Amino acid sequence: MINPESTPALARGGSGDVLTGLVGGLLAITSTQTPPLEAVKTAVWWHAQTAILAAKKRTELGVDAFTLTQYLIPALEKI
Template identity: 95%
Template sequence: MINPESTPALARGGSGDVLTGLVGGLLAITSTKIPPLEAVKTAVWWHAQAAILAAKERTELGVDAFTLTQYLIPTLEKI
């Protein structure tokens, strides 16, 4: 699986930790409802979209791991 949508803003320390938390959280709450691969795909998409939104509002250099977490819910609100 390749996610073609991303941003250089994710090339910062801690962004992988945010992704790991999303994967773990989605796997935990959906383990009996959706296949694990779908949960992982969703986490990857969500992570990238949050970073794209954050980079648009704060510039790519203004996105650290904490900031990225602040854009997770707003990302879902936009869909």
């Protein structure tokens, strides 16, 4: 599967670490009846939406790993 929505802002050191944390966290809180792939897809979507929002508020070059973490909740609030 490919996530069609993303931004070059994720081409920064540490952004993959944020994604890994999202995947791990979502896997830890999902029920045993939820397929792990669903948690991974949710994490990928959340990660991309967070970066898109952060890049709009700042610039694509202004989105580092710390900045991504600051936009995780605001990205969810937009849905």
